[in-house]
Amino acid sequence: EAQVTQNPRYLITVTGKKLTVTCSQNMNHEYMSWYRQDPGLGLRQIYYSMNVEVTDKGDVPEGYKVSRKEKRNFPLILESPSPNQTSLYFCASSSGQGSNQPQHFGDGTRLSIL
Amino acid sequence: GENVEQHPSTLSVQEGDSAVIKCTYSDSASNYFPWYKQELGKGPQLIIDIRSNVGEKKDQRIAVTLNKTAKHFSLHITETQPEDSAVYFCAASSRSNYQLIWGAGTKLIIKP
Numbered sequence: 001e002a003q004v005t006q007n008p009r010y011l012i013t014v015t016g017k018k019l020t021v022t023c024s025q026n027m028n029h030e031y032m033s034w035y036r037q038d039p040g041l042g043l044r045q046i047y048y049s050m051n052v053e054v055t056d057k058g059d060v061p062e063g064y065k066v067s068r069k070e071k072r073n074f075p076l077i078l079e080s081p082s083p084n085q086t087s088l089y090f091c092a093s094s095s096g097q098g099s100n101q102p103q104h105f106g107d108g109t110r111l112s113i114l
Numbered sequence: 115g116e117n118v119e120q121h122p123s124t125l126s127v128q129e130g131d132s133a134v135i136k137c138t139y140s141d142s143a144s145n146y147f148p149w150y151k152q153e154l155g156k157g158p159q160l161i162i163d164i165r166s167n168v169g170e171k172k173d174q175r176i177a178v179t180l181n182k183t184a185k186h187f188s189l190h191i192t193e194t195q196p197e198d199s200a201v202y203f204c205a206a207s208s209r210s211n212y213q214l215i216w217g218a219g220t221k222l223i224i225k226p
Contacts, residue, residue: 004157040218041218042120042203042216042217042218042219043158043203043216044216045213045214048212048213050212056212058213059213090157090158092157098207098210098211098212099146099207099208099211099212099213099214100145100146100165100207100211101146102148102160102163103148103158103160103214104160105150105157105158105159106157107155107156107157108155108156108157
């Protein structure tokens with residue numbers, strides 16, 4: 001089954017404790033992306049990747065890092081999480097090298113930073 | 115900067131009636147306009163999309179219309195059913211085509 005898998009689905013942690021949210025897709029998609037979703041603000045893009053070893057900042061990249069060493073994986077790293085990063089996070093992937101193709105989303109990761 | 119405005123933020127319709135959600139985009143270079151449905155506890159899922167060389171597209175009870183001159187596009191759902199209750203997002207491709215610009219979402223409530 002074609003899917004985007006995020007882990008963990010839920011995480012409660014404390015300020016400053018490094019964490020990684022993993023994202024994996026099995027559709028051989030070139031394009032992958034991370035979003036955060038906050039009430040009333042819709043989806044805001046954090047980082048995206050057009051292909052292996054090619055990443056770029058989205059609209060809200062501060063406090064986040066990403067890497068794309070393999071085509072299927074696109075982890076999101078919070079080196080020193082802060083309470084304002086409490087949010088619902090989504091990973092997405094699509095074919096091609098842009099976002100003008102349908103995006104497939106994971107089911108989300110709810111992060112709470114205390 | 116590039117932005118997409120989506121209205122209304124909440125829409126309540128009687129089961130069986132039609133629902134219309136409207137979006138306006140700012141960049142005339144946008145050429146791809148998808149609509150996503152998000153159910154509770156799930157990620158957004160594409161329900162229909164349209165490209166700038168087409169004015170209308172239909173898939174069963176769902177249709178999307180695009181007016182490039184006015185930079186408007188709309189989602190039309192006919193014969194609404196309880197399972198249509200969800201949050202709907204519109205989006206437009208950015209000038210660079212590497213990003214989507216998202217609307218803020220519309221919560222659609224179908225009243226029995």
